[in-house]
Amino acid sequence: MGVIERREREREEVRRKILDAARELFMTEGYEKVTMRRIADAIEYSATTIYNHFEDKDDLVQALCHEDFARLFEHLQAQPAPSDPIQAIRQLGLAYAAFGTSYPNHYRFMFMTPAKFEHPEDRDTSPGEQAFGLLRAAVEWAIASGHFPEGDADTIAQALWASMHGVVALLITLPPNFWPHGPVRPDLVAQVVDAGIRGFAVAPARAAL
Amino acid sequence: MGVIERREREREEVRRKILDAARELFMTEGYEKVTMRRIADAIEYSATTIYNHFEDKDDLVQALCHEDFARLFEHLQAQPAPSDPIQAIRQLGLAYAAFGTSYPNHYRFMFMTPAKFEHPEDRDTSPGEQAFGLLRAAVEWAIASGHFPEGDADTIAQALWASMHGVVALLITLPPNFWPHGPVRPDLVAQVVDAGIRGFAVAPARAAL
DNA sequence: TCCTATACTTAACGTTGTTAACCGCATGAG
DNA sequence: CTCATGCGGTTAACAACGTTAAGTATAGGA
Numbered sequence: 001m002g003v004i005e006r007r008e009r010e011r012e013e014v015r016r017k018i019l020d021a022a023r024e025l026f027m028t029e030g031y032e033k034v035t036m037r038r039i040a041d042a043i044e045y046s047a048t049t050i051y052n053h054f055e056d057k058d059d060l061v062q063a064l065c066h067e068d069f070a071r072l073f074e075h076l077q078a079q080p081a082p083s084d085p086i087q088a089i090r091q092l093g094l095a096y097a098a099f100g101t102s103y104p105n106h107y108r109f110m111f112m113t114p115a116k117f118e119h120p121e122d123r124d125t126s127p128g129e130q131a132f133g134l135l136r137a138a139v140e141w142a143i144a145s146g147h148f149p150e151g152d153a154d155t156i157a158q159a160l161w162a163s164m165h166g167v168v169a170l171l172i173t174l175p176p177n178f179w180p181h182g183p184v185r186p187d188l189v190a191q192v193v194d195a196g197i198r199g200f201a202v203a204p205a206r207a208a209l
Numbered sequence: 210m211g212v213i214e215r216r217e218r219e220r221e222e223v224r225r226k227i228l229d230a231a232r233e234l235f236m237t238e239g240y241e242k243v244t245m246r247r248i249a250d251a252i253e254y255s256a257t258t259i260y261n262h263f264e265d266k267d268d269l270v271q272a273l274c275h276e277d278f279a280r281l282f283e284h285l286q287a288q289p290a291p292s293d294p295i296q297a298i299r300q301l302g303l304a305y306a307a308f309g310t311s312y313p314n315h316y317r318f319m320f321m322t323p324a325k326f327e328h329p330e331d332r333d334t335s336p337g338e339q340a341f342g343l344l345r346a347a348v349e350w351a352i353a354s355g356h357f358p359e360g361d362a363d364t365i366a367q368a369l370w371a372s373m374h375g376v377v378a379l380l381i382t383l384p385p386n387f388w389p390h391g392p393v394r395p396d397l398v399a400q401v402v403d404a405g406i407r408g409f410a411v412a413p414a415r416a417a418l
Numbered sequence: 419t420c421c422t423a424t425a426c427t428t429a430a431c432g433t434t435g436t437t438a439a440c441c442g443c444a445t446g447a448g
Numbered sequence: 449c450t451c452a453t454g455c456g457g458t459t460a461a462c463a464a465c466g467t468t469a470a471g472t473a474t475a476g477g478a
Contacts, residue, residue, distance in 0.1 A: 132389035154390045159400045166375025180341035191368045199404030
């Protein structure tokens with residue numbers, strides 16, 4: 001009686017088509033260009049079919065971003081962990097920024113638009129939460145090894161995250177030549193992550209950077 | 210022949226009505242709730258009348274934000290300047306964050322949505338540019354007084370701004386209880402501004418904070 | 419008194435996300 | 449074998465949006 005499995009498979013196939021078509025549009029043209037009818041045209045289905053697979057447009061894009069964020073953070077976690085917690089934080093920050101600037105539309109939707117506070121159950125397993133866990137672990141490591149002073153690791157990690165978010169958000173929002181007082185230097189991301197680290201590090205670790 | 214002046218005055222009156230009605234909607238309900246027809250209803254005019262005073266919806270909201278940002282930054286500049294450049298930066302950062310979290314819709318529209326790269330002529334006099342000038346001046350002061358090391362004041366100011374922008378942007382986007390690893394502490398803004406300062410300060414200034 | 423410019427309105431267009439109603443076909447039951 | 453059922457799909461439509469074209473009235477200057 002594998003019929004229900006086949007149906008499930010076919011259903012998943014259509015879902016994939018929708019997601020892939022939406023991804024194409026989303027990456028190249030942004031959220032508001034992802035229209036139900038354009039997706040439908042691309043996959044040669046009717047527009048309303050999408051509503052059999054996703055609750056609404058936001059649900060679709062949410063699923064899309066969820067996928068891509070998960071792929072990134074797997075890759076992020078697979079990176080060789082440096083032996084120095086300071087370098088770990090630095091590497092995390094740079095990779096985070098690289099992802100954000102490479103996928104500006106994903107980043108914008110996930111972190112710059114107010115989400116519908118839905119699904120509080122799977123929030124602990126969300127890619128964002130997992131990625132933050134990596135940062136938090138690195139901060140705890142820095143505290144344990146004496147590079148950072150004793151304190152609230154959560155708040156320090158949140159502050160570091162906020163700083164990195166700031167650069168990424170501005171970089172993907174403001175055209176480079178439109179920054180106040182002249183164009184932005186290419187090392188701004190590094191400047192921010194290093195300043196953040198120095199700002200929380202005790203003196204010896206500061207010198208080590 | 211004061212007739213053209215009277216016409217100009219009447220025109221400005223309608224413009225004011227539009228802006229005030231739009232402000233009301235914008236502050237309480239956000240950008241997408243500011244619809245031309247709702248503004249028109251509020252001021253008892255036809256929707257198309259708005260197009261006699263503003264080019265399009267973005268132009269309207271832009272003018273609205275321009276006004277309110279100017280008012281803020283006048284107030285910001287009028288604040289008593291502390292004698293310490295470090296405290297000046299700190300005060301600037303805290304006031305900036307306070308404004309951003311108090312007027313989230315204004316902040317979102319001005320700094321979190323990609324603008325049409327219009328009017329490059331009056332960019333130097335824009336409130337954003339002027340506010341950044343205050344920060345840049347404080348940074349230059351910190352360098353001159355030996356609190357910050359010699360270096361590119363523009364980049365340092367941009368990095369500090371980016372950090373502050375990050376906290377503000379996250380605070381007005383993520384509900385406080387939805388931050389990773391638990392709710393956000395109320396002193397997060399202060400943590401970020403202080404860490405940013407420490408991150409750029411030379412050792413003596415660090416101890417002075 | 420007529421002409422003209424200007425502020426304003428009505429009506430409409432083309433999109434958008436989303437829903438209601440319907441349709442056909444494969445599937446499982448009798 | 450027949451028939452009812454349910455599910456995936458489509459067509460048509462709705463309400464709302466920003467925006468534009470066309471028309472109207474009114475006030476000022478000639």
